[in-house]
Amino acid sequence: MKNILQKRTYRGWDLFFLMWRVSPLYAAVALVSRLLSASCATLTIYATAGFINAALAVVAGTRQLGAVMLPIGGLLGVMLYQTFVTIVIMRYINARRKIYFRKTLRPMILRHVSSLAYWHIENQDTADLISRVAPKFDTEVVACHDAVLSLAGQALSALGVVVTIMTRAWWAGLIILASAAPLMYIAKKAGERSYEAQRETSKIHRRYAYLSGVLTSRDAVEERTVYGYTDALNSIFFERFHTARKIQQRVNLKNFIKMKAGGVLGSVIAVATILTMLPAVLDGRIDYGMFIALIGGIINLSRELSWGVNSQIEEIAAKREYLRDLTAFMALETVGDATVLPAPGMDFERIVFENVCFTYPGTEKPVLDNVSFVIEKGRHYAFVGVNGAGKTTITKLLTGLYTNYTGQILVDGRSLRDFSQAELKGLSAVVYQDFARYSFSLYDNIAVGAPDADEAAVLEAVELIGLTETADKLPCGIHTPLGKVYTDGADISGGEWQRVAMARSLVNNAPLRILDEPTAALDPVGESRVYSQFEQITRGKTTIFISHRLGSTKLADVIYVLSEGRIAEQGSHSQLMAQGGLYAEMFNAQADWYADKKEREDAYA
Amino acid sequence: MPDRQKAKSGDGALPRVPFWKVVRAGFQINMTALPALYIVINFVSIAHGVSHGVSTYVTQLFYDSVEKALRTGAEARLVIASVLAMGAVFVGRELLNGLHNFMHQVAFTKGSGETSRRIHAKMGRIDPVCLEDTALQDLINKAQEGAFNTRYIMNLGITIFTFYLPYILFMGFYLNHLSPKFILAILCVFVPTLFGQLLKTQIIAKFEDEAAPIRRRFDFYDSTMTGREFFKETRLLGAFKMLMGRFLETCRELSAAEWKATKKENGLELVITLVSTLGWGGIVYLLVSSLLGGEITVGAFAAVFGSISTMFGVMNEAFSHLGNMAKNFGAAQNYVRFMELPERGGVKMAADKSRGIVMENVSFTYPGAASKSIDDVSLTIQPGETIAIVGENGAGKSTLVRLLTGMYKPTEGRVITRGLDTAAADGPSLFSGLTGVFQKYQRYLMTLGENVTISQPGSGEPADKALAAAGVEVAADTFPDGLDTMLSREFDGVDLSGGQWQRIAIGRGLYRDHDLVVLDEPTAAIDPLEESRIYKQFMNLSKGKTAIIVTHRLGSVKEADRVVVMDKGKIIAVAPHAQLMTSCEKYRDMYNAQAKWYEN
Structure with a gap:
């Protein structure tokens, strides 16, 4: 199978050919089955004509009863094909096809998404694009092909009927051909318009759907109850809902009128065609059986041209939109070997940030503005600063999630930009503020921290971080799945989750450990305990610690104070306190709450 | 389903x-x-x-x-x-x-x-x-x-x-009019098709039951590799290989379940198809023999023949609808x-705003919970008093507040807030004059003004005074359309920082008429300067009013008139800070655990 994910513009013909590139076999089966189905309409006309004529001849006594057998056999064949083959057998094949495409294409697209540059995940627009393209890639490739085949099948089937009609009454065939164009045009317009209408109203829909969320969400229950805004908001919701509904309804009405105008026109043309054929029937140029069979064909045809084509075109418009999304999706920036395992045995002596400037893609305000600092092996560093000062951004640069910075980040003199993904992963272990809560077992949640984590290491981390009690109270101990994904999953508290995240970094052997506000969800006692364990937890490692609780930063050898994207101050706790700058101001703001030391000493006395 | x-699985046991x-x-x-x-x-x-x-x-x-x-x-x-x-x-x-x-x-x-x-x-x-x-x-x-x-x-x-x-009735009468034999033929198709369709629904429902948990895992493993909440960690840990392995395993499980269901469903479909083919044959036979016997006209013969498939189609559709209804x-x-x-x-009552809150032997158990979250607690709050509630995570602080305000009714005992029994009065009576800033304060994707005035629907007051008091500057560079600025980028508005949102939440609290204030401190990370500033705003909000403050930073409770110390659903001490430092060991330990980091 050729790789169908390419950086290129996906065009109309890809609707058809994408599937062929994945599996020529399944595509061919679909094509043949559709061709056969398309020929059924014509076959039915001939068999019906034969059957009726034969039956009439038998009634008239001119032929034996056996004469009806051949046309009946033909009809039965068509019927069996349409039921057994297109329903039963194709269902088996389509079920296998679905499984095959999922198995083949899902991993492919997942691998691709996993390799995207990180900022695409954080950026709302590209994240939306990804969620529009990736989850249905496997089914859409098939659906694109099916949509084209359906339309082509309908056209072929119609052509067969028209040709049959022409052999008997060429003028009737011409009438149909001449009227097919405007009918198709109406159908196409209505189909496209209806697709556009759906897109337009989905925007309005979001406005009132949001209010619905506020009125029912669990998080809003306190404000909703105390402020008592349910009735007021509900009226706004209802009003907006009906505004949107009326807009949609107008579009729908126009569409229905167009569609039905097509349908009525189709019926009129069918009747007109039948009328023009009448003289030929009455003077025997067209036999009775064929006439009746043709009428059936014409009626079906007019119906299909007016509503069948309509929905097919709507479908194709939607699929073309998908291909446009796919083109945009494939144009997103990727990172080479992003899915590799971390390189083992990484080490460093010195990491240097040299005049690093950074602005998030799609924004204008620089987050880091000429930042320079040094991280040396074996020492503890703290980054402090007001919200939005760029602390977390530094960790994102250090771990290679963003590379579009200016200046240099050097690890032992080598630019971080030259590091392979494996090396980047091997360099640091991070406990994020918004760490991942994987809904699998507690054990796996910790073991996922390192590919080579053995059971002893995991159990040691559990013990060290104080999760033993948590593990014991779970129904299957450490192997109990967490969260709601597995049926026997158990919930643990926010504080416990935070410990899990810390244990995850403990099993990791990366030489640089980064803790981004690791204590935010812990209560004072838990927090205090983590600080006390800090030395032990970070034994011998180089650590970068980001926290708002400035008490904890005292544990650092060097504190970097970030302000407005720059390193405003640096030094040890006592140095910075002596400087009396921003750090001292922040520290005192917190320390003030605990200021009356005397009072406490009295209490001990 | x-x-x-x-x-x-039995955990819901919801009645039918x-x-x-x-x-x-x-x-x-x-x-x-x-x-x-x-x-x-x-x-x-x-x-x-x-x-x-x-x-x-x-x-x-x-x-x-x-x-x-x-x-x-x-x-x-x-x-x-x-x-x-x-x-x-x-x-x-x-x-x-x-x-x-x-x-x-x-x-x-x-x-x-x-x-x-x-x-x-x-x-x-x-x-x-x-x-x-x-x-x-x-x-x-x-x-x-x-x-x-x-x-x-x-x-x-x-x-x-x-x-x-x-x-169906029309066709029945019509066919019966042609020849009663047709009705019989149709019934022969009707009954087996009906049962077949219903059986099929059951197979599908059973498959959905089996597949739902697998599908949940399938989506989960997908999201661990592509979802925003997992992305950076999965990448840095190099967990892709392991997660992909699990994903493929789940994918195989899902495929196996799907294939099994397809086989069953299709087997049944085959039987239904056979029956309808036989039915078709039967009707064609009847048509020919009726025509030969002169019972029906050629036209009727052709018309009925042409509509057999429509008739079967309609019947199938109707039956599958029956199945869908069951499903x-x-x-x-x-x-x-x-x-x-x-x-x-509850009933509408008028609150006596000059009175405080009295809680008598209150216990509270959450629905479905095994143990009491609040266990035999009594507390009296004087009007105009500032009360701080402290305790570890899970000690029952937030539950106690919700009982005091009347949001929850006690399981045992009673709460009289401003003269109203919380079990008897209705929500609007209890909450009139009550305002608050809650732990989960909302970030409404509405305009700046609406974000404030939502706390008192129909008040008509402009929002600027409350915003100014909360320290929100309605400057043109952050709020281009002033109070009408849409917040959040989702609706083409502006993005705000966590600190700004919090100030707006305080403005919202201030906007509402109040004589009783509840402040449940957020645990989310805010920097120390913002934190102190917000705390001062909290204090502004409660000036001269009855105030209940839930806090995690024990250093901040000293300004409260009294501190309530909670542990495992009970109040273990109520006293001013200074007094607690000598009389309550638990409180002292908690306080010192935090304070020691700030010793110079």
Whole structure:
């Protein structure tokens, strides 16, 4: 199978050919089955004509009863094909096809998404694009092909009927051909318009759907109850809902009128065609059986041209939109070997940030503005600063999630930009503020921290971080799945989750450990305990610690104070306190709450 | 159906809702949202159903006229008239079809709006404590889907009676009129197809039960590799390989389950197809023999022959609708269950704002919980007093606050807030004069002004005073449209920082008329300067009012008149800070654990 994910513009013909590139076999089966189905309409006309004529001849006594057998056999064949083959057998094949495409294409697209540059995940627009393209890639490739085949099948089937009609009454065939164009045009317009209408109203829909969320969400229950805004908001919701509904309804009405105008026109043309054929029937140029069979064909045809084509075109418009999304999706920036395992045995002596400037893609305000600092092996560093000062951004640069910075980040003199993904992963272990809560077992949640984590290491981390009690109270101990994904999953508290995240970094052997506000969800006692364990937890490692609780930063050898994207101050706790700058101001703001030391000493006395 | 799965695993054990209640609920929605349209639509539906039958009949008339003209050489006028009649019926059928579908769409959308309105209103009346019960929370999430299913069942049920039944009855009479033998043949197809379809529904439902947990895992492993909440960690840890392995394993499991269900379903389909093929053969045989026997005309023969497949198709469709109704019933019950959830209730009373709050021997157990969250607690708060509540995570601080305000009713004992028994008074009476900034303060994706005035609907006061008091500067660079600036980029507005949102939440709290203030401190990370500033705003908010403050930073409680120390659902001490430092060991330990980091 050729790789169908390419950086290129996906065009109309890809609707058809994408599937062929994945599996020529399944595509061919679909094509043949559709061709056969398309020929059924014509076959039915001939068999019906034969059957009726034969039956009439038998009634008239001119032929034996056996004469009806051949046309009946033909009809039965068509019927069996349409039921057994297109329903039963194709269902088996389509079920296998679905499984095959999922198995083949899902991993492919997942691998691709996993390799995207990180900022695409954080950026709302590209994240939306990804969620529009990736989850249905496997089914859409098939659906694109099916949509084209359906339309082509309908056209072929119609052509067969028209040709049959022409052999008997060429003028009737011409009438149909001449009227097919405007009918198709109406159908196409209505189909496209209806697709556009759906897109337009989905925007309005979001406005009132949001209010619905506020009125029912669990998080809003306190404000909703105390402020008592349910009735007021509900009226706004209802009003907006009906505004949107009326807009949609107008579009729908126009569409229905167009569609039905097509349908009525189709019926009129069918009747007109039948009328023009009448003289030929009455003077025997067209036999009775064929006439009746043709009428059936014409009626079906007019119906299909007016509503069948309509929905097919709507479908194709939607699929073309998908291909446009796919083109945009494939144009997103990727990172080479992003899915590799971390390189083992990484080490460093010195990491240097040299005049690093950074602005998030799609924004204008620089987050880091000429930042320079040094991280040396074996020492503890703290980054402090007001919200939005760029602390977390530094960790994102250090771990290679963003590379579009200016200046240099050097690890032992080598630019971080030259590091392979494996090396980047091997360099640091991070406990994020918004760490991942994987809904699998507690054990796996910790073991996922390192590919080579053995059971002893995991159990040691559990013990060290104080999760033993948590593990014991779970129904299957450490192997109990967490969260709601597995049926026997158990919930643990926010504080416990935070410990899990810390244990995850403990099993990791990366030489640089980064803790981004690791204590935010812990209560004072838990927090205090983590600080006390800090030395032990970070034994011998180089650590970068980001926290708002400035008490904890005292544990650092060097504190970097970030302000407005720059390193405003640096030094040890006592140095910075002596400087009396921003750090001292922040520290005192917190320390003030605990200021009356005397009072406490009295209490001990 | 996720719902069935729930019932099976037994953790929900929700009672079964009788079918008539579901139908009644659907009927109520339709009758409120679209009373006139709803009646008209059913007449249109009947006409539409009959028009399909009439089409077959006029086709026969036309075929007969042609045959007669051929046989007797009669003039073409009759034939032309019957073609035109047939055309008129076709056009009529086409128009009825359009009208029916369009009206259905209108009815459906109107019904959706009404459903949402009902669910929102019910949410406003529900006892807030219901939201703490995970089983009920689940039910609330499923109410919308349940309402959809309720209306689906209702509408399908009606359509079967007003569309399919008229068509089938018409065809029945018509065929019976031609020859009673046809009815028998049709019955022979009818019954097995009906059972087959119902059986198929069961197979599908069973598969859904089995597949739901696998699918959940499938989506989960997908999201661990591509979801925003996992992305950076999965990448940095190099967990892709392991997660992909699990994903593929789940994918295989899902495929196996799907294939198994396909085989079963298709086997059944094969039988149904066989039966209908036999039925088709039988009818063709009857047609030929009736024609040979001179019982029916050539036209009737051709017309019936031409409509056999339509007839089978319609029957199959009607039966699969019956199956769908059965399938949707499971989920539909959730709507009725939701609408029957207990409400906060209470009667309207006037509060005496000069009085404080008295809590007498109050215990509280969350629904579905095994142990008490608040255990025999008594507390009196004087008007104008500032009370701080401290304790470890899970000690019961937030629950205590919710009992004090009357949001929750005590399981045992009673709470009298400003002269009102919280178990007897209704929400609006209890909450008038109460304001707060809550731990989960909301970030409404509305305009800046609306974000503030939402705390007192209908007040009409401008928002700027409250915003100014909360320290929000309505400057043109952050809020280009002033108070009308849309917040959040999702609706083409501006993005705010966490600190700014928090100030707006304080503004919201200030905007509401109040004499009692609740401040539940957020644990989320804010920098020390912002933190101190916000705390000062908290204090502004409560100046001269009765105030209850829940806090994690023990250093900040010293300004409170009294501190309530909670541990495992009990109040272990109530006293001013200085006194607690000597008298309460727990408090002292907690305080010192934090304070030691700030010793110089």
